[in-house]
Every structure is written in C-alpha cells, then in structure tokens.
Amino acid sequence: MKLFWTILAAILLTAFVPPKKERFSWKGVRVLVYTKNGKGYVHNNIAAGTAALRQLARDNGFGIDVTDDPAYFTNERLKQYQVLIFHNTNNDVFDNDTQKLALMHYVQAGGGVVGVHSATGTERNWPWFKRMMGGSFVRHPPYQRYKQIVIDSTHPSTSFLPKVWEQQTECYYVKEINPDLHVLMVNDLNSVQDKDRDSYAGGRFYGNSFPAVWCHEFDGGRQWYTSFGHDSTTYKDPLFLKHVLGGIQWAAGNKRLPDYRKARAISPNDPLPY
Numbered sequence: 001m002k003l004f005w006t007i008l009a010a011i012l013l014t015a016f017v018p019p020k021k022e023r024f025s026w027k028g029v030r031v032l033v034y035t036k037n038g039k040g041y042v043h044n045n046i047a048a049g050t051a052a053l054r055q056l057a058r059d060n061g062f063g064i065d066v067t068d069d070p071a072y073f074t075n076e077r078l079k080q081y082q083v084l085i086f087h088n089t090n091n092d093v094f095d096n097d098t099q100k101l102a103l104m105h106y107v108q109a110g111g112g113v114v115g116v117h118s119a120t121g122t123e124r125n126w127p128w129f130k131r132m133m134g135g136s137f138v139r140h141p142p143y144q145r146y147k148q149i150v151i152d153s154t155h156p157s158t159s160f161l162p163k164v165w166e167q168q169t170e171c172y173y174v175k176e177i178n179p180d181l182h183v184l185m186v187n188d189l190n191s192v193q194d195k196d197r198d199s200y201a202g203g204r205f206y207g208n209s210f211p212a213v214w215c216h217e218f219d220g221g222r223q224w225y226t227s228f229g230h231d232s233t234t235y236k237d238p239l240f241l242k243h244v245l246g247g248i249q250w251a252a253g254n255k256r257l258p259d260y261r262k263a264r265a266i267s268p269n270d271p272l273p274y
Helices: 002-016 046-060 097-108 117-121 127-133 232-236 238-252
Strands: 030-034 063-067 083-087 112-116 136-139 144-150 164-169 173-175 182-188 209-218 221-226
Touching: 030 046, 046 063, 046 083, 046 232, 046 238, 083 238, 097 127, 097 221, 112 117, 112 127, 112 238, 117 136, 117 221, 127 221, 144 209, 209 238, 221 238, 232 238
Parallel strands: 030 063, 030 083, 083 112, 112 221
Antiparallel strands: 136 173, 144 164, 144 182, 182 209, 209 221
16 A cells, blocks of 8 residues: 555656756857947947857857848848847948848748847838837936846746846837837836936826837747847846847747748838738
8 A cells, every 4th residue: 555655646746747948959050140330329339249149159059140241131141040130230230122121031031030239229210120129219318227127037038037137227218119029028117217207298108117128029030129238348247148148049939040932021111010
C-alpha cells in the first residue's frame, strides 16, 4: 500500500509540474541595424548603442550588420534578415520611394522590426511608417529620473524587470498611435516633472500614464518599440540590454526569413489596412 501511494504521489507531482520554457536559440538569426538620421537633431548615442548591439550579437550568437545608407534598402538585401532595427533614427531616412517600398515589402513578407527611442521620430510625414512603428513623436519633458511600470510581465522584453523600473531617460509622448498596440510598459506620469503638461488639455490628454514600450503585428510583420535609450550610458546597463534583446527575440518570432510572395505594396502611399 505504501508503494502505491508513493507511485501515485509521483504521478500527481509530475502532472502538476509546469513544462520548462524552451530557451530561445539565436542560431541562424540575422539582424540589420539602421542608424540613418535626416536633417534635424541627431542623438549622440548611436555609436554606443551600435557597439552594444554588436556585443549582444557576439554574446548570443546571432549575425549583425550595420548601415546608415538608405540605398541598402532593396528586396535582395533585406531578405537576408529576420529583424531590422531602427536604432535612434530620426526625421527623413529614405531618399526615394523605391527604398520605402523595399521596407514595406520586407514587413509584408513577415520581417520583424525593432524601434529604439527616437525611431518614433522617423519619417513623420509617411503614414504607413508611423502606423508600422506604432506612433509619431510629439515632445518630451526634460531628461530626468522617473518611474516606469510593467503591465505585461510575460513578454521576453519585460519578464525579468521589476514591476516598477526607475530609470533616467526621456518620457516620450507620441501622436497618431496605432490602435492595435499591445502596451508592455507605461511611463508613470505622476513621477515625471513636466511644467508643460497642463498646457495639453489640462493634462487630461495624457492622464497619469502613457505608453512607453509596446509590440504589435502590423501589415504582415512584427514590430517592437521601446522609448528608452536616450543616453549613451544606458547602453552599458545590462538590464536595458536584456530588455532590447527580448524585443529583438520577439520580433524575430519563429526565425523564418521573409517570404516575399506575401509582399504586395505598389506605392508608399498605398491605403492603410485600417
């Protein structure tokens, strides 16, 4: 009888042990980092961020290329990558519609996109890009230390973070927010010093929190964005780098290369899906 209960206990224990989460394999993943800036403000964090991304690639075993040349945007080149990172790009970063179409084809073919910090300030006059990135930059209060709150702790870019993460960064506000966003973290506006906040509809427009990190699936591809990463020193913070790595992992999805049979864009001004 004792043996029976021992065996039964072992069976029940096995039944209730949750399956181990498989570790993501970076083998075969290749990433392109794009750093182009148009006329206007250029962050001085690009070199530090690029070096950090290269180190992440070495540490985790994925391939990485870096360019600031918009002529690199062709179907033939982009089809090599599972993820394209807009690393602190800002303002107009493409020279012509052919380059823009290459990006659209890449996304529609299932390519992943990651945006870091000022990526939401990129191509502010191109509706498709703004919808794809998730929003378009409007303003930010002064650089300061304040609180950010994790609202989805299951995502690979947030699962290891404390519920309240306090960083020194810029609290970005965006407009034209894509309604399909899955918000992962918000800025706690109660902790932000912003003398101009009340000038925006008495502060009611922003409320007490505002999206800071999100992901979504738009027009065939996967996109992940973090508003953090303003200061060069941020790219030495292991927690921030793990945050970005998780975003790259999510954007890579099943690691398949883009399938260009799904690409259908004819013009950068094609009607938006919604």
